[in-house]
Structure formats: structure tokens, C-alpha cells
Amino acid sequence: MGHGRYIAPPEARYVVGAGESLELTFSVMPGESKDIDISVDLAGEGASFDLKGFYILGGEEKVNIRVLVHHKAPGCRCSQTVNGVAGGSSQVRFDGRIIVAPGADGTDAAQTNRNVLISDSARVETTPQLEIYADDVKCSHGATVGKLNEEELFYMRSRGIPDREAKVLQLVSFLSPAVSGEDGIAAVEDALRRIMV
Amino acid sequence: MQDILLNIKGLHASAGEKEILKGVDLEIRRGEVHAIMGPNGAGKSTLSAVLSGKPDYAVTAGSVTFAGEDLLAMSPEQRSWAGLFLSFQYPVEIPGVTISAFMKAALAARRKAAGLGELSASEFITLMKEKMAFVGMDPSFSKRPVNVGFSGGEKKRAEIFQMAMLDPVLSILDETDSGLDVDALKVVADGVNAMRSPDKATIIITHYRKLLEYVRPDRVHVLKAGRIVCSGGEELADVIENEGFDKF
Numbered sequence: 001m002g003h004g005r006y007i008a009p010p011e012a013r014y015v016v017g018a019g020e021s022l023e024l025t026f027s028v029m030p031g032e033s034k035d036i037d038i039s040v041d042l043a044g045e046g047a048s049f050d051l052k053g054f055y056i057l058g059g060e061e062k063v064n065i066r067v068l069v070h071h072k073a074p075g076c077r078c079s080q081t082v083n084g085v086a087g088g089s090s091q092v093r094f095d096g097r098i099i100v101a102p103g104a105d106g107t108d109a110a111q112t113n114r115n116v117l118i119s120d121s122a123r124v125e126t127t128p129q130l131e132i133y134a135d136d137v138k139c140s141h142g143a144t145v146g147k148l149n150e151e152e153l154f155y156m157r158s159r160g161i162p163d164r165e166a167k168v169l170q171l172v173s174f175l176s177p178a179v180s181g182e183d184g185i186a187a188v189e190d191a192l193r194r195i196m197v
Numbered sequence: 198m199q200d201i202l203l204n205i206k207g208l209h210a211s212a213g214e215k216e217i218l219k220g221v222d223l224e225i226r227r228g229e230v231h232a233i234m235g236p237n238g239a240g241k242s243t244l245s246a247v248l249s250g251k252p253d254y255a256v257t258a259g260s261v262t263f264a265g266e267d268l269l270a271m272s273p274e275q276r277s278w279a280g281l282f283l284s285f286q287y288p289v290e291i292p293g294v295t296i297s298a299f300m301k302a303a304l305a306a307r308r309k310a311a312g313l314g315e316l317s318a319s320e321f322i323t324l325m326k327e328k329m330a331f332v333g334m335d336p337s338f339s340k341r342p343v344n345v346g347f348s349g350g351e352k353k354r355a356e357i358f359q360m361a362m363l364d365p366v367l368s369i370l371d372e373t374d375s376g377l378d379v380d381a382l383k384v385v386a387d388g389v390n391a392m393r394s395p396d397k398a399t400i401i402i403t404h405y406r407k408l409l410e411y412v413r414p415d416r417v418h419v420l421k422a423g424r425i426v427c428s429g430g431e432e433l434a435d436v437i438e439n440e441g442f443d444k445f
Contacts (some may be wrong), residue, residue, distance in 0.1 A: 155289035159303040160277035163358050169302060173293025
């Protein structure tokens with residue numbers, strides 16, 4: 001496997017060898033219910049994995065995301081950024097797991113899953129987990145479930161930006177670290193407008 | 198065109214259970230600059246928040262008309278479209294949204310409300326450059342997220358820049374002068390003075406007389422315990438500076 005970016009199929013198993021890198025992206029758009037199961041073995045020294053994924057839900061979608069990254073060799077790195085907006089009565093479950101095997105020294109792993117709930121009946125359950133069996137590793141993980149920032153919204157509205165557009169602007173900026181490319185951002189804006197009606 | 202731009206009558210407002218404004222009366226004519234001074238907790242910021250439509254406050258009595266329209270019935274964005282601008286005491290940071298994108302969205306919405314088409318990209322950039330130069334902001338700021346990592350002075354400068362971009366009919370400056378050095382104070386003053394015109398008006402909310410040396414007000418009011426307790430000409434600012442608010 002060489003360098004390149006792939007769109008993850010719902011179920012994906014990858015083995016990344018020494019010096020190789022893998023980039024994956026996924027997206028879940030309004031109306032889609034998906035089970036996404038990604039498993040990556042960083043099997044050779046210096047292997048690298050980047051994941052960007054986002055979801056934008058505004059109805060009755062059910063989304064399950066599992067990401068397992070297994071650091072099996074020394075000096076491997078991974079970075080995972082998964083952000084989502086949940087509205088309507090959508091349900092999201094995110095299980096992120098990073099395992100650092102014995103001997104995988106010098107591991108550099110980061111995982112974040114951030115969520116904004118835009119309705120009272122949407123549900124997000126997020127469980128990031130780290131299992132570390134090696135020394136000299138740098139690992140971080142973080143998960144948040146929050147709401148729209150009212151202060152920012154009022155500031156924007158006071159400048160004449162309509163409520164709905166202000167929310168879209170704020171959520172685009174929230175999702176953008178998990179979105180790749182200009183095309184991606186345009187699609188995100190469009191999807192947010194659809195669920196913000 | 199109606200001579201009275203803003204007419205506040207018997208305005209009562211609360212934050213939660215607490216009544217803060219207890220019957221404010223104020224009339225502002227086009228062409229005038231009014232200063233509202235008062236001690237901490239007098240209700241100055243509540244007044245500006247209520248006028249701009251901040252959701253955290255409830256108006257319990259009274260009325261406000263703006264250019265003859267019922268201001269209190271309008272949403273915050275409608276108030277902006279009607280020509281009201283509030284310079285925030287604490288400008289809000291918006292990570293991920295550049296000043297350029299922010300102003301583009303604001304201008305587009307306002308022009309749409311006025312039945313005008315969007316500015317072309319080059320017209321917009323020209324306007325931004327002109328207004329940034331006017332307040333002495335480096336053009337590189339246009340690509341920075343709104344207020345993120347700005348110094349106190351840069352934030353206030355950015356507020357005046359936004360004011361110049363939106364060209365409001367009524368500008369309310371909520372303690373825009375607090376914490377500013379003389380250079381930044383002059384930027385604010387130049388901004389306000391340049392916007393002075395026979396059909397516009399400005400409200401300056403402040404603790405200090407300093408800004409009023411650069412922007413000379415037509416009227417000065419003392420707001421205390423939720424009411425305007427004294428009004429006068431600019432000499433009133435001198436009295437306050439020398440004797441404080443206790444005498445009112």
C-alpha cells in the first residue's frame with residue numbers, strides 16, 4: 001500500500017507496512033444510517049495513518065462508528081479527527097480504540113471525536129479508549145458533546161447574519177478540521193442548510 | 198424622514214428575576230451624538246443589550262421605536278438590517294470564521310434585506326481594504342478568524358472596522374473606549390466622527406470623559422440604578438469627571 005487517500009468503505013481492514021502511510025476519509029450525510037467499522041494495523045516501523053470523518057444528521061438516522069488502530073511496530077503515528085453534528089432524533093455511537101502493543105515504542109497517536117447536538121432529542125454516545133502496553137509513547141484522545149455557542153450566534157446576528165446562516169457558519173467551522181478539501185466544505189455547507197430548515 | 202431616530206419610553210428590563218432597567222426614557226434625534234455615563238451596575242450594558250436584541254434579557258414594560266418602527270418586535274438581524282449597530286464591550290471570538298467570510302455574510306444578508314444584489318468579489322475586497330485602512334488595520338487581518346488572538350485594542354479597532362463596513366444609522370458604542378491607549382482611542386473617535394451625518398446618530402456608553410474630548414456629544418445622560426437621572430450638555434461630563442456619580 002502506497003501513499004494516497006481513500007474513502008473508507010463501511011467495513012475496512014488495513015495493514016500498513018514499514019514506512020507506508022494511509023489516509024482515510026468518511027462522511028455520513030443527512031438521511032444516511034451507516035455502520036462504519038475501520039480497523040488499521042500499523043504493522044511496520046514508521047507506518048502512518050490519518051483519518052478524517054464527519055457526520056451531519058437531522059432526522060432519525062442511526063450511525064455506529066468503530067475505529068480500531070493497532071500500533072504493532074515502533075515509531076508509528078496516527079491522527080484521527082471525527083466531528084459530527086446531530087439533530088432531529090438521530091443517534092450516534094462512536095467507539096474509538098487505540099492499542100499500543102508491547103514494543104511499539106515511540107508511538108504518536110491522537111484521536112478526537114467532537115460533537116454538537118442541535119436538538120434535544122438527538123443522542124451521541126462516544127467512548128474513546130487507549131490501551132497502552134509500551135513505553136515512550138505519546139497518546140492523546142478527547143471526546144466532547146456540546147451545543148451551539150449562543151454568544152457567537154448573537155454576535156453574528158447582531159451584524160445582520162440571519163440565525164440559520166449564523167448556525168451554518170459556526171458548524172462549518174466546527175466540522176472543518178474533519179473535512180478534506182474545498183469540495184468537502186461546500187458539501188458540508190449544503191448538508192447543514194438542509195438539516196437547519 | 199422622521200427627525201426622532203430612537204425613542205425609548207418607560208423601558209423596564211430584567212435578566213432572570215432581577216430587574217435592571219427601571220423606566221428608561223430617552224429620545225435621540227438624527228444628527229446627534231449622545232453619551233450615557235454611569236457607575237458600574239447602573240444598567241448601561243443592559244440597555245445596549247436590550248436595544249440590540251440579546252435573548253438573555255426580558256423587556257417587561259415600555260416601548261422602543263427606531264425610525265418609527267417597533268424595535269423590540271425585531272430579531273437581532275432585522276435590527277442590523279434596519280441600521281442599528283452595537284460595538285460590543287467584549288467582542289466575541291469566532292474560531293474558524295475569517296473576518297472576510299464574516300463581513301461577506303453580513304453584507305450579503307443586509308443587501309438582500311434591502312433588495313440589493315451581492316457585491317462582486319472585487320467590489321467587496323476594495324471596500325474591505327478601504328475600511329481597514331480607515332481604522333489602521335493591517336490587511337492580513339481579513340484572513341484571520343474573527344477576534345481570535347486579537348489584543349484588546351485590535352478587538353475594538355475591528356469593531357469600528359465592522360461599523361464602517363455596515364454603515365449603520367444608529368451606532369451604539371458600549372464602553373468601546375475602555376482599556377484603550379490614546380492611539381486606539383483616536384481610531385475610535387475618528388470612526389465615530391467620520392460617521393457623523395445629519396441623518397445618523399451615535400450613542401456612546403462610557404465610564405470616562407476621555408473619548409468625549411475627541412467625540413463631542415450633543416447630550417450627556419447619567420444612568421443610575423436603571424434610570425436616567427440627569428441629562429445635560431457636554432459640560433455634564435466635566436461635572437461627572439470632577440465629582441463622580443454620587444451627587445446624582
